[in-house]
Amino acid sequence: MLEIENVTKSFGGTQAVAGCSLSLAGLKITGLIGPNGSGKTTLFNLITGLIRPDAGEISFQGRRIDGGMTHRLASMGLIRTFQLSRVFPRLTVMDNMLLAPQRQAGERLRSLLLRFPQVRREEGEHREKACDLLDMLGIIHLQDQFAGNLSYGQQKLLELGRAVMAEPKLILLDEPTAGINPRLIRTMIDMILKMQARGQTFFIIEHNMDVVAELCEHIFVLDHGEKIAAGSPREIQNDPRVIEAYLG
Amino acid sequence: MDLLLHLTIVAAIYAIFALSLNLEVGYTGLFNFGHVAFFALGAYTSALLSLGGLSFPLAMSAGIVAAGLGGLIIGIPALKLQGDYFGIATLGFAEIVRMILQNQADWTKGPMGLPGIPRPELFSWQFDTLPAYLALVLGAAAVTFLVIGFLTLSPFGRVLKAIRDDETAAAILGKNPFAYKMKSFVIGSLFAGLAGVLWAHFITFISPGDFTLTETIVVLLIVVLGGKGTLWGPVVGAAVLIFFQESVRLLRLPPEWSGILGPLQQMVFGLLLVILMIFRPEGLIREKGKDTLARD
Numbered sequence: 001m002l003e004i005e006n007v008t009k010s011f012g013g014t015q016a017v018a019g020c021s022l023s024l025a026g027l028k029i030t031g032l033i034g035p036n037g038s039g040k041t042t043l044f045n046l047i048t049g050l051i052r053p054d055a056g057e058i059s060f061q062g063r064r065i066d067g068g069m070t071h072r073l074a075s076m077g078l079i080r081t082f083q084l085s086r087v088f089p090r091l092t093v094m095d096n097m098l099l100a101p102q103r104q105a106g107e108r109l110r111s112l113l114l115r116f117p118q119v120r121r122e123e124g125e126h127r128e129k130a131c132d133l134l135d136m137l138g139i140i141h142l143q144d145q146f147a148g149n150l151s152y153g154q155q156k157l158l159e160l161g162r163a164v165m166a167e168p169k170l171i172l173l174d175e176p177t178a179g180i181n182p183r184l185i186r187t188m189i190d191m192i193l194k195m196q197a198r199g200q201t202f203f204i205i206e207h208n209m210d211v212v213a214e215l216c217e218h219i220f221v222l223d224h225g226e227k228i229a230a231g232s233p234r235e236i237q238n239d240p241r242v243i244e245a246y247l248g
Numbered sequence: 249m250d251l252l253l254h255l256t257i258v259a260a261i262y263a264i265f266a267l268s269l270n271l272e273v274g275y276t277g278l279f280n281f282g283h284v285a286f287f288a289l290g291a292y293t294s295a296l297l298s299l300g301g302l303s304f305p306l307a308m309s310a311g312i313v314a315a316g317l318g319g320l321i322i323g324i325p326a327l328k329l330q331g332d333y334f335g336i337a338t339l340g341f342a343e344i345v346r347m348i349l350q351n352q353a354d355w356t357k358g359p360m361g362l363p364g365i366p367r368p369e370l371f372s373w374q375f376d377t378l379p380a381y382l383a384l385v386l387g388a389a390a391v392t393f394l395v396i397g398f399l400t401l402s403p404f405g406r407v408l409k410a411i412r413d414d415e416t417a418a419a420i421l422g423k424n425p426f427a428y429k430m431k432s433f434v435i436g437s438l439f440a441g442l443a444g445v446l447w448a449h450f451i452t453f454i455s456p457g458d459f460t461l462t463e464t465i466v467v468l469l470i471v472v473l474g475g476k477g478t479l480w481g482p483v484v485g486a487a488v489l490i491f492f493q494e495s496v497r498l499l500r501l502p503p504e505w506s507g508i509l510g511p512l513q514q515m516v517f518g519l520l521l522v523i524l525m526i527f528r529p530e531g532l533i534r535e536k537g538k539d540t541l542a543r544d
Contacts, residue, residue, distance in 0.1 A: 048420060074422025086420075088413035090477070090535065091406070098403070099410050102422050106403030109431060119403065166421060 001025050002047065002078075002170060002203065007056030007066070009039075009046060009225075016042040018225035019056070024170070029192070029202045031216035031233075033209075035246055039225035040205045041083060044172055048073060048080050061169070075102045077169030081176065083205075085155040087162070089148025093139065096147050096158055097130035098123070100165035126165075133161045136194070138187055153180030157187060164195055173204045177211050189214060213237075221245065251494075253378040259490040260385040261446050264392045266470040266482035268439030273468070274476030275400050276432040277412030278327075279335040281464055282342030285322075286315040286437040288459035290444025292349060292356060295365045295454055304368040308445045315441025318345070319434045327429045342464065350456040361455025368449050375449075385446055389483075392439050397479050399435070408432050409477070469517070473524060475531025484532050493517075 002024040009017045017039045024030050032040050045051045047058055049070040058066040060078055073079075079100075087096050104126075105111040106119035134140040137157045142150060147158060156176060163171045176192070177185045185208075192202060192215060206212045212219065213233045221229040221236060223245040229236055236242055265287060272278040294311030298304065326337040349356050356362070367376040368384065375381045399405050407428055410418040415425045448454050466489070474485020493513065524531075 050416065070416070071419040071422055071424040074420065080420055082417070086414050086417040088410045088417065090413050091409055095406055095409075099406060099418070099421050099423070104403050107407050107423070109404060112399075112402055112404055123403065162421070 001027075001061070001201070003057075003059045004043070004047070005057045005059075007043070007046060007053045007058060009042060009051065009053050015225050017046065017053075017222075020222070020225065020227050021056075022220050022227060022230070024201070024203060027201065027218050028196055029204065029215050029217055031212045031219040032203065032205045032222065033207070033212060033219060033236075034222035038222040038245075040222055041174055042225075043222070044080060044174055044205065047172065048078070074166055074168065078172070079163045079166045079168040079170075080172035081156075081159045081163055081174055083174040083178065085152065085159045087147040087150070087155045087158050090146055092144050093134065093147050093150070093158055094127070094130060094143040096162055097134065097165050098126050100162045101126050102166060130161075130165060133165055137161050137191060153184040156180055157184060157191075160188060160191060164191075164200065168200075170201050170203060173202060173206075175205050175207060177206065177208050185211065250378060253382055255491060255494050257378070257382050257385050257450060258494075259487050260382070260389045261443050261450065262467065262470060262490055263389050263483045263486035264385075264446070265440055265443035265467050266474065266486050267389075267392050267396050268436045268443065269467050270471045270474075270476055270478075270482045271396050271400065271408075271439075272432055272436040273471055274478070274481070275405060275412060276408045276429055278429060278433060278436075279331065280338045280433070280436070281335045281461075281468075282322075282338035282340070282345075283436075283440055283467055284459050284461070284463040285338075285342035285345040286318055286440035287444035287447070287463065288342075288345055288349065288456075289315040289318045290441030291448035291454050291459070292362070292444075293441075294445040295362050295448040296355070298366050298449070299362065299364070304366075304370055304449070308368070308442075311445040311448075312438050312441040315444065316434050316438040318441075319437025320430070323430050323433045327426055327433060339461070339464075342459075342461070346456050346459055349459070356456070359456060361453055361457075362448075363453045365448050365452045365454065367452065381450060385450070388442060388446060392442065393479070393483065396435075396439070400479065404431075412477075469521060471531075473521070473531055475533035475535065477535045478531070478533040481531055481533040488532070492520075 052067040219236045228241045229239045269283045272280045290311040293314040294307040297307040322341045375384045407423050470485035475481030
């Protein structure tokens, strides 16, 4: 699974992530919490290769992934979502979903031309699966809408659905419930739990402690780019260092 | 009647040229401001080889390949640039191509241009009359339309649109943005080359002055006016723009106005574009997908 070892990243004079090490081995739903500016999203950006660490190693399934290979991660089984959802606004909801499956014959020019029957068959299968997922998320009626027309909460649901659609081994969720209404938060949590029951693993940045407590079996706490605590939700809640980090 | 045939041929060539640019601008989000360079590469390559005695099918193929190679060569450095920087790089490339055509006089005869480019002959068919040439050009436009239509409606085209909307999110989903942009750019260049070939053999005289920034602007205008990211947009845009442009000439204006006709045409163009962008920014044809939510 995901191993992070001694990873450091600074921007100018600020240490965003400072010698952080953690491992998701054997964990199903892991939380990553910490006050604003503690380096959580930076850590996600490092994992997904959007930025390069100054030092340290990140590996996934035993392979080094740190440093600029973002587009290769999906086929290795690593997908993330973003804090501010990043759906493709001028594509329909269905097309957003259909982009997720890996190694599609129709996305390569040669097989698109030479193996068209396979392309059509795959499209049919993916469409069926996308319908199921959109139905679970309660946004199936929006499938022909441009994704940019969806409400913010619906976009976040779509982004989760798209991540699940890719059938990765690990999904990184960056604040999945931030800024959306309680009913959609419920849908989001149910979806994550349903997928977890099917063997999907998650690594979640989240500020909503109720959500964290409900979902996560294990939590890492970051403060000023350093890991200051790790443990079950109950252990974390009573940890004096965590309380100090949050309350100053 | 001849004028109508002539205009239809020109519009069809511009439709091919605009369809190829739309693949880049409308579907992939590549703001190519030097598309005329690939048109020029196609035109000059085919014209020079034809004048050198090569048969039309071979000269045409060479013209298309030259444009595609040009796309590949400039694409390697330029496609690493983002958005407007890419636009500047392609703009520069187009100027370089034009300067070479103008100054490499021992190949291209420089500013004198290439007169007497032969009309095409394909499988013992002569395309030396207007109706015959129209048939050839419409055939080529239909092929372009079908190929680009097929690509953009396929999963491949879906990836291009995803990269247009959000490159990072597309990379997260496992699509290599550079590789897809390169494919789109090279395919666009190939068809721009085809348009250039058809132009050269129709007009039968080309010179570096035909391939200036103005041509890129006209074709960009066609794409934006017609509706970028739509299949029919460039076709409709080309027809509207070319016929409008030429119809101004048919107005019975007093002869002393002839000096201001050119500038007037440009001004009317500019005005039309401004009006269009205010009242219908998505162009004459709209991109598919429902917009109902946006209105309630």
